[in-house]
Amino acid sequence: MASVQAGxxxxxxSFVREKILLGMGWREYARSCCTKGNAxxxxxxxxxxxxxxxRFIAGLGATTALSxxxxxxLWIGFDMMTGxxxxxxxxxxxxxxxxxxxxxxxxxxxxxxxxxxxGYVMAVIGLLADLGRPWNIVMAMFNFGxxxxxxEVAWCVMCYxxxxxxxxxxxxxxxxxxxxxxxxxxxxxxGLTVLSVMFSTMHQSALGSLFLLAPTKLHPxxxxxxxxxxxxxxxxxxxxxxxIVESMLSHRAFHxxxxxxxxDMDKLTLGLGKAGALVMFAYFFLKLQGVIDxxxxxxxxxxxxxxxxxxxxxxxxxPAFLFAYGARNAKVKLVRAAGVxxxxxxxxxRLNVSIVxxxxxxxxxxxxxxxxxxxxITLVTIGVLAFRWIVNRMPILREDPxxxxxxx
Amino acid sequence: MSIGRRxxxxxxxxxxxxxxxxxxxxxxxxxxxxxxxxxxxxxxLCVGCRACEAACAEKNELPTPPESDDVMxxxxxxxxxxxxxxxxxxxxxGTVRFAKKQCMHCLAPGCASACPVRAMDKSPEGPVVxxxxxxxxxxxxxxxxxxDVPKYEYDSWKxxxxxxxxxxxxxxxxxxxxxxxxxxxxxxxxxxxxxxxELAKTRIYTNPGxxxxxxxxxxxxxxxxxxxxxxxDLEKLAFRADVPEKDIPSHVSGxxxxxxxxxxxxxxxxxxxYVFSRRKNGxxxxxxxxxxxxx
Ligand code: SF4
Ligand code: SF4
Ligand code: SF4
Numbered sequence: 248m249a250s251v252q253a254g255x256x257x258x259x260x261s262f263v264r265e266k267i268l269l270g271m272g273w274r275e276y277a278r279s280c281c282t283k284g285n286a287x288x289x290x291x292x293x294x295x296x297x298x299x300x301x302r303f304i305a306g307l308g309a310t311t312a313l314s315x316x317x318x319x320x321l322w323i324g325f326d327m328m329t330g331x332x333x334x335x336x337x338x339x340x341x342x343x344x345x346x347x348x349x350x351x352x353x354x355x356x357x358x359x360x361x362x363x364x365x366g367y368v369m370a371v372i373g374l375l376a377d378l379g380r381p382w383n384i385v386m387a388m389f390n391f392g393x394x395x396x397x398x399e400v401a402w403c404v405m406c407y408x409x410x411x412x413x414x415x416x417x418x419x420x421x422x423x424x425x426x427x428x429x430x431x432x433x434x435x436x437x438g439l440t441v442l443s444v445m446f447s448t449m450h451q452s453a454l455g456s457l458f459l460l461a462p463t464k465l466h467p468x469x470x471x472x473x474x475x476x477x478x479x480x481x482x483x484x485x486x487x488x489x490x491i492v493e494s495m496l497s498h499r500a501f502h503x504x505x506x507x508x509x510x511d512m513d514k515l516t517l518g519l520g521k522a523g524a525l526v527m528f529a530y531f532f533l534k535l536q537g538v539i540d541x542x543x544x545x546x547x548x549x550x551x552x553x554x555x556x557x558x559x560x561x562x563x564x565x566p567a568f569l570f571a572y573g574a575r576n577a578k579v580k581l582v583r584a585a586g587v588x589x590x591x592x593x594x595x596x597r598l599n600v601s602i603v604x605x606x607x608x609x610x611x612x613x614x615x616x617x618x619x620x621x622x623x624i625t626l627v628t629i630g631v632l633a634f635r636w637i638v639n640r641m642p643i644l645r646e647d648p649x650x651x652x653x654x655x
Numbered sequence: 656m657s658i659g660r661r662x663x664x665x666x667x668x669x670x671x672x673x674x675x676x677x678x679x680x681x682x683x684x685x686x687x688x689x690x691x692x693x694x695x696x697x698x699x700l701c702v703g704c705r706a707c708e709a710a711c712a713e714k715n716e717l718p719t720p721p722e723s724d725d726v727m728x729x730x731x732x733x734x735x736x737x738x739x740x741x742x743x744x745x746x747x748x749g750t751v752r753f754a755k756k757q758c759m760h761c762l763a764p765g766c767a768s769a770c771p772v773r774a775m776d777k778s779p780e781g782p783v784v785x786x787x788x789x790x791x792x793x794x795x796x797x798x799x800x801x802x803d804v805p806k807y808e809y810d811s812w813k814x815x816x817x818x819x820x821x822x823x824x825x826x827x828x829x830x831x832x833x834x835x836x837x838x839x840x841x842x843x844x845x846x847x848x849x850x851x852x853e854l855a856k857t858r859i860y861t862n863p864g865x866x867x868x869x870x871x872x873x874x875x876x877x878x879x880x881x882x883x884x885x886x887x888d889l890e891k892l893a894f895r896a897d898v899p900e901k902d903i904p905s906h907v908s909g910x911x912x913x914x915x916x917x918x919x920x921x922x923x924x925x926x927x928x929y930v931f932s933r934r935k936n937g938x939x940x941x942x943x944x945x946x947x948x949x950x
Contacts, residue, residue, distance in 0.1 A: 308809030315732070315806050318794035346929045379792020379807070379814040386772040386789050394904055396911060397795050398771035441925045456910040460765050460799045463897045475910040605798075608897075 266422065269639060288628050295625025298618050302376055310618040316606055317613035324601035325623050326373025328454060329594050330366050331404070332478075335486030336493070337363025337411060338440075338447035345440035355515060357418055357643045358497060359490050361634060364411040369630045371408065376622060396456035403450030410443050421650045422641040429650070451482035458600060466604035468546050468555045471537040474600075480530045481593055484563075487523045488589025491516055495583050497644060500635075504644040513579045520574035520582035523589060527567035534559045551604060558599060562592025691762075691781025692826060693848035693880040694835055695855050696754060698892065699865070701842035703727065703741055703753035707834035711739045711757075714822060714833035730893050733757065735808045738819040739834060744891035752885070754892040755834070755843075757819040758783060758804045759872060760880035765903030769799035775816065781880060782821035790816060801876050801898045821880070848880055855884050877902020 268276040302310040313320050336359040343349050344356045375381045387405075392398040417436065420429035455478025458465050471477070497504075498512055538544060546552050566588035573581030602613060638644055705727075708720040717736050720726075727743040739757040746752060764783045766775045774790035777783050792814055797805045808814035822832035830836070835845040844851060852873060859866045871883040875898040883889060890896040 304812060306810055306812045306814060308811075311809075313807075313809060315734070315797070316803070318797040318807065342925070346925050348929070377793075379794065380787075380790055381792070383772070383774075383789065383791040386774070386791060390772040390774070390789055392769075392771040392773045394768040394907070394911070395771045395795070396907055397769065397793060399911070401771055437929065441922055441929075444925055445922065452910070456907060457795070457798075459907045459910055460769060460903045462899055462906055463801055463895070464798070472906075472909065 266640065288632055291621075291625055291628045295621050295628070299376060299622050299625065302618070302622070303381075307377075307379060310616065310622075312614055312616040312619065314611060314613065316609045316611050317602075319601055319605070320377075320613055321602070321615040321619040321623055322373050322377035324598050325594075326626055327370050327377070328597040328601050330370035330373065331454065332451070332482050332485040332593050332597055333489045333590065334363040334366030334370070335447065335451060335482040336490040337366075337414075337486070338443045339483055339486035340490055341414070341440045342444050345437050346444070352515060352518070354644075355490055355494050358493060358638070359486075360411060360414050361418075361637060361643055362489065362493055364408070364415050365630045365633050367404065367408045367411060369626045371404065373623070373626055396453050396459070399453040400450050400457065403446045403453065407443060407446035407450065410439050410446060414439050414443070418641045418643055418647075421647040424649070447482070448479065452476065452479040454478050455600075458605075461605070464606050464608075465600065466546070466551050466607040467541050467543040468538060468551060469600050469604045471541050473533070473537060473540075477530070477533060477537065480526060480533065481596055483526050484523065484530060484589050485593040487519050487526065488566075488586045488593070491519050491523070491583060491586030492590055495586070497638065501638055501644055504638065513577075516579050516582050516586075517574050517577060520570045520585065523582075523585065524567050524570035524574060527563055527570060527589070531559060531563045531567060534563065551607060554599065554603065558592065558595050562588055562595055566592065690847055690849045691880060692821070693760075693781075693846065693851045693882060694832070695844040695846070695851040696881065696883045697842050697844070697855075697858065698752050698754045698883060698885040698887075700840050701741070701753040701755070702840045703743060703751070704839060705741050706837045706839060707755050707843065708737075708739055708741060710833040710837040711819070712737075714825070715820075727753075732893070733804060733806055733818070735806045735815075735817040738817070742893045744887065746887050752887055752892065754883065754885070754889070754894070756893060757834075757881070758821070759802050759876070760819075760821050761876050761902070762878040762880065763876070763902035763904050765799035765801060765876065766796035766805055768904035768907065769795040771795070775805070778823060780823070780826065782823040782826065784820050784823050785816055785818065787815045792816075799903060801903060802895055848882070851882055855882055858884060874900045876900075877905070 264270060264272070269279075271279060298310065307313055311320055311322070340352055340356050340359040344352045375384070378384060384401075387398065387401045413432065414436065417429065417432050420426075420432060452475040455475040458470065458474055459472065462470055494512060494516070538547075547556070566585040569581050569585035569588070573579070573585060606613075642650070703724070705720060705724070711717070712719055715738060717738065720737070727741065730742055731737075731740040733740055733756060739755050741753050741755045744752050744754075760781065760783050764775075764777050767773070767777050767783055770776070770790075771793065772789045772791055774786050774788075775783065775796045776786070792807075794807055794816070796816060797803075797807060805816045805818045807816055822830070825832060831845045835843040844854065846854075852870065855870045855873075859868055859870075866884050866886050867888070869884075871885070871889050871894065872879040872881055877900070883894070885892070888896070
């Protein structure tokens with residue numbers, strides 16, 4: 248009896264040691280965590296988390312710069328709108344590998360799905376902070392406001408986060424060594440990918456549809472009846488760009504993980520660049536068409552026009568050329584630079600639509616409060632920490648030899 | 656890769672386009688034909704006594720509006736604790752005009768169509784009413800209202816959206832809205848919307864040159880329950896002049912009819928592409944399991 252218990256305890260200990268502490272003892276592990284990056288992250292959390300909690304006690308007025316003319320601020324414009332767009336890598340790469348059968352992209356599928364999953368979880372947490380009555384979020388399951396684009400967004404986010412969680416269980420079960428469940432989930436992956444494309448298509452565009460009912464409030468350069476198509480296509484741009492940027496960063500940050508894993512990242516990056524160029528050119532011409540349809544030419548020589556040009560020329564047309572040139576001439580660095588610009592461009596676009604160009608004709612302008620900025624930074628930090636924690640433990644950037652071998 | 660993606664987008668665009676075209680021809684559901692209760696505001700009769708403000712505050716248990724008429728020297732807006740305000744404007748000839756502002760109770764309300772949980776809803780009787788027990792506090796109703804009516808209790812930890820309810824509870828008991836009951840000058844007439852529209856046009860046509868020949872609210876945002884006639888530009892009285900005639904929900908319905916297409920089209924389409932890409936990959940695809948990693 249005692250020995251069984253002792254055995255269980257050591258098994259427990261070695262599980263913690265192997266799976267959680269990266270094979271180190273507690274003390275050793277704690278020491279390995281004392282890095283500069285962690286110190287910065289800790290500082291952010293120490294400031295940000297109390298503000299996050301305080302917001303629920305004191306209300307939105309005490310923590311945000313929102314007003315009667317600016318009902319939506321940074322938490323919707325950045326955490327929600329941008330977070331979800333940047334998470335689009337999950338479905339774009341998922342579809343590329345699972346549906347179009349481009350196997351060579353498999354090595355970047357898992358990090359893309361993980362990024363997407365964390366992106367959605369952070370967006371949902373940001374949303375909870377933004378909702379005035381977050382406890383009533385369950386109401387969306389019982390009261391069907393089907394005429395509302397937000398209803399569609401709510402449901403799709405709910406379903407898609409679940410799908411991403413299920414997709415994520417594949418590496419998680421490998422990590423835990425649960426073979427049977429892993430086999431089941433792996434089989435389910437195609438089905439899940441179809442679902443993920445379906446939900447993503449719907450709500451990436453529905454995020455754009457949200458603004459359709461504000462024809463007098465959104466600046467004419469951004470308001471078009473096709474804004475939902477724009478949102479969908481720019482989400483694909485965000486997805487591709489984000490995968491390029493994230494694989495660049497993670498291959499730098501997680502050297503040990505990738506060592507011995509002979510993936511030709513450069514080739515994949517060039518391929519993504521080619522796709523990025525195509526989508527970005529298409530998007531640019533659609534944006535142009537939007538201006539023509541909306542007869543919004545007259546607004547181009549204004550300050551908003553300048554902003555619009557920065558967004559569409561500086562962060563769509565220019566990176567499109569960089570993508571095309573880089574991909575054709577095998578200049579990986581250019582493609583990566585274009586990827587960074589693509590990410591920034593989509594952030595800029597989402598912020599423009601939801602904050603800067605919204606209620607543009609009202610006298611009172613919204614400028615986010617320090618608390619709003621800090622909470623957003625905190626959420627991003629938590630996302631990055633979670634990503635790192637998982638990548639260091641689970642087979643995300645590398646294959647688990649036990650599972651890869653079983654398949655040959 | 657490029658072909659796959661290009662097709663992907665083309666299909667997405669076609670799907671979206673088809674959906675949009677399909678619904679564009681569909682009739683707008685509830686913009687016409689509603690003949691609920693309404694109020695006609697004749698701004699030429701309003702004397703700016705602000706009795707309506709006081710009656711509204713009393714009925715809704717809101718703070719009493721300031722006594723002094725000095726508040727009218729500035730443009731005011733409704734607020735979480737103020738459901739109606741009277742604004743003042745000077746005409747070119749020096750005479751003053753007043754108009755009270757409140758929720759317009761649109762026939763096809765943007766706010767209600769925006770609400771994902773139907774906390775803001777148009778009651779069958781006509782008034783657009785709000786139920787805080789359902790509300791998530793997303794404030795999308797505020798984004799959606801073209802008249803900037805709903806206001807939010809930002810200072811509370813359990814905030815509500817606040818706006819005029821057209822005294823729906825009084826109307827249910829057969830009473831008039833509180834403001835219309837106290838108005839001493841005949842500026843506010845409560846009745847059936849269709850009859851009020853008649854009355855408004857009669858006043859305009861029988862007094863040539865007196866009124867601006869336009870009934871504000873007849874077509875704005877697809878029509879509203881509150882109607883205004885004036886002899887000056889309503890913008891001067893703090894009303895939005897840029898409200899489109901098309902009702903707000905119909906701006907969205909095109910995009911919203913896409914999901915059913917997506918839900919029915921995507922799965923077979925994607926599975927088809929999946930099968931196709933396997934066949935193209937040929938022998939290689941057969942040998943290994945599809946998720947196999949060739950590195
Ligand atoms: S005026 Fe605004 S709040 Fe009132 S019913 Fe119309 S859309 Fe809703
Ligand atoms: S704030 Fe409340 S009433 Fe307004 S749209 Fe959101 S859930 Fe509906
Ligand atoms: S009570 Fe009537 S007359 Fe007095 S301010 Fe209101 S609408 Fe005008």
